[in-house]
Amino acid sequence: MAEKLFVGPKVRSLRETHGLTQASFAERLGISTSYLNQIENNQRPLTAPVLLALSHHYDMSLSDLASADTSRVLADLKEALADPLFRDTNPGLQELKMAASNSPWLTQAFLALHQANRRTNDRLMMLDDALSAHSNEGEERSILPYEEVRDYFHYHNNYIDELDQAAEDLAKRHGMLDGNRISAFQGYLEDRHNVRVRYIEKPTQDQTMRQFDEETRILSINAAQDTPSISFLLAHQIAILDYSDLIDNRITKSGLRSEAAESIARIGLANYFAGALCLPYKRFLDVAQETRHDIDRLRHHFGASPEQVGHRLSSLQRPGARGIPFYFVRVDRAGNVTKRHSATRFQFARFGGACALWNVHEAFEAPGRHLVQIAEMPDGIRYLCVATSVTKFGAGYRAPVRRYAIGIGCELSFADQIIYADGLDLKSDAGVVGIGVSCRICERKRCHQRAVPPIDRKLIVDPNKRQFVPFDLG
Numbered sequence: 001m002a003e004k005l006f007v008g009p010k011v012r013s014l015r016e017t018h019g020l021t022q023a024s025f026a027e028r029l030g031i032s033t034s035y036l037n038q039i040e041n042n043q044r045p046l047t048a049p050v051l052l053a054l055s056h057h058y059d060m061s062l063s064d065l066a067s068a069d070t071s072r073v074l075a076d077l078k079e080a081l082a083d084p085l086f087r088d089t090n091p092g093l094q095e096l097k098m099a100a101s102n103s104p105w106l107t108q109a110f111l112a113l114h115q116a117n118r119r120t121n122d123r124l125m126m127l128d129d130a131l132s133a134h135s136n137e138g139e140e141r142s143i144l145p146y147e148e149v150r151d152y153f154h155y156h157n158n159y160i161d162e163l164d165q166a167a168e169d170l171a172k173r174h175g176m177l178d179g180n181r182i183s184a185f186q187g188y189l190e191d192r193h194n195v196r197v198r199y200i201e202k203p204t205q206d207q208t209m210r211q212f213d214e215e216t217r218i219l220s221i222n223a224a225q226d227t228p229s230i231s232f233l234l235a236h237q238i239a240i241l242d243y244s245d246l247i248d249n250r251i252t253k254s255g256l257r258s259e260a261a262e263s264i265a266r267i268g269l270a271n272y273f274a275g276a277l278c279l280p281y282k283r284f285l286d287v288a289q290e291t292r293h294d295i296d297r298l299r300h301h302f303g304a305s306p307e308q309v310g311h312r313l314s315s316l317q318r319p320g321a322r323g324i325p326f327y328f329v330r331v332d333r334a335g336n337v338t339k340r341h342s343a344t345r346f347q348f349a350r351f352g353g354a355c356a357l358w359n360v361h362e363a364f365e366a367p368g369r370h371l372v373q374i375a376e377m378p379d380g381i382r383y384l385c386v387a388t389s390v391t392k393f394g395a396g397y398r399a400p401v402r403r404y405a406i407g408i409g410c411e412l413s414f415a416d417q418i419i420y421a422d423g424l425d426l427k428s429d430a431g432v433v434g435i436g437v438s439c440r441i442c443e444r445k446r447c448h449q450r451a452v453p454p455i456d457r458k459l460i461v462d463p464n465k466r467q468f469v470p471f472d473l474g
Contacts, residue, residue: 008042009104014058015040029053042098073100073107080114145261149268150340152254158328158341159317160250160272166243167235167276177283181303182227185234185277189219193241197234199223204396209233212240224395228278228305235274243273272315279304279312285323288313292419293324295370295386295408306390310408314341324414327383329407331360338404344411345381347437355435355442356449363387363405372420374412375435378443382412382432386420445473 015025026036030053038044077096081089091099100107171177176184189195195217202208202222210233211220219237221230239247247269256262279302291297298309307330316323327342331354340348354360359373366389373385387407394400415421425431436442439451453459458474 007046008040011036011046011054012040014054018058028057073104073111076111077107080111145256145258145264148256148258148261149264152256152265153268153272153341157317157343158315159343160269161318162246162250163239163243163269163273164276164281164315164318166246167239167273168280168282170238170242171277171280171283176277177280181231181278182234185231185238189234189237189241193217195219195237195241197221201395204394204399207400210236212237224399226305227303228308231278231303232271232274232308235277236270238277239270239273243270247273275308275312275315278302278308281316281318282321284312285316285321288316288323289417292417294419295388306388307404307406310406311339311341313408314343317343324410324417326408326410329354329360331405331407333364333403335361344383344409345379346383346409347377355437355439356451357433357435357447358387358407359385359433360387360405360407363389363407364403367391370420372424374424374426374432375409376432378434378436383409384412384415384418384421384424385409386418443473 015022018025020028022036022040023033026033029036029050031050035044039046039050077100080086081091081096174184174188176188186197189197195212197219199221200223202224206222208220209222209225209229212218213220219234221233225233247266250269251262251265254262254265256265284298284302287301288298291301293313295306295309298304299306302309304312310326310328313323313326314328317325325343327344327346327348328339329337329341329348330339332338335354335356337348337354342348348354358375359371363369363371369388371387373387374382375385376382385407386409387405389403389405392402392404410418412426415424415426434444434447436444436447439447440454442450442454444450454473460474
């Protein structure tokens with residue numbers, strides 16, 4: 001055997017299954033009782049002669065004894081101990097092997113307990129969703145098509161490989177990686193599809209951004225929009241004309257439950273392709289790494305908007321060429337999360353507003369600035385959070401103006417690759433802000449911004465004492 005085989009618990013289990021004492025079992029194997037005792041306690045490895053004896057008397061093979069169970073248990077232990085719950089625990093590989101070999105039942109109990117804890121947290125999230133999704137009359141409503149599609153992208157890590165690859169391939173074949181993308185996209189539509197693009201001055205209250213007439217083959221674009229928006233709309237039209245079969249095939253496999261959800265998903269997938277065509281994967285990843293993920297430099301390099309850059313950063317999850325896992329979020333002034341995409345473990349509130357202590361809300365108060373925050377979620381994971389405000393102007397004095405705050409973030413372990421972390425003391429606890437997913441499931445006891453009590457904690461109300469929040473948590 002190339003490696004020493006320590007399988008004491010399995011040998012002991014075999015002996016006990018046959019109701020034998022150590023003395024009688026050792027005699028049958030042709031070894032001493034003390035030697036058997038050392039094997040069963042993993043103080044001595046199993047030798048070839050003992051293995052042959054086991055095979056002869058009990059029809060046991062090497063594969064029966066050296067199964068993949070220990071490897072799987074080790075992998076499960078490593079995954080469990082990576083939970084921030086055990087962030088102060090750092091056992092070595094040998095220690096984990098000893099635990100898995102010497103105490104298999106205790107190891108399995110630990111893993112089962114950890115899984116139970118994770119399931120409990122998942123149930124709390126689901127309960128929070130259910131409470132938030134009730135109507136004013138108290139009747140539970142079905143998930144809306146828009147929310148169903150948002151979850152579809154979320155559970156695919158915001159990366160759709162076949163569309164991303166197709167967009168990058170198209171950009172390479174037709175010289176769309178650099179230069180004036182509006183000219184390149186418009187020329188492609190005219191040459192390949194005989195589509196003429198017209199830029200129209202719309203009335204200030206007209207919210208139409210793009211309109212395609214299939215009969216006349218005219219694509220009308222609202223001329224009041226900025227360059228990044230026009231590029232995106234042209235790329236969206238290319239997706240619809242060239243890749244509808246690819247998109248429809250994806251819709252067929254999606255399992256979406258309504259025609260409305262499928263229609264929304266079809267637009268969402270075309271938008272995904274458009275983003276990938278405007279910001280081709282490999283070129284964007286290279287520049288992102290070169291600039292240390294500087295949003296402004298990426299925006300200027302690709303002629304994109306901050307929102308387009310943030311969204312693209314959250315989708316760099318191609319197998320074999322992954323970027324840093326980012327989340328991307330867009331929030332309106334009321335605190336509603338209008339867009340959320342994530343390749344991280346960061347958890348968003350599915351309904352209602354996000355945590356008031358998250359810097360994405362503060363961005364409205366500092367237009368034009370990038371706000372940087374080190375935030376810690378209740379699970380102990382820390383994130384580098386970058387937020388800024390964006391304003392989308394219309395054309396004309398009376399045109400509607402849309403204002404949002406956008407945020408990107410990644411786990412703090414990637415901070416050395418992010419320009420916004422420069423100058424921060426990443427090891428200090430002093431500047432860390434504790435945030436949460438939703439007040440209903442946030443376990444923090446001393447949050448001065450708590451809106452509602454958590455659903456799983458006992459409330460303690462002292463009539464003789466008043467704090468910012470009028471209750472304590474048990």
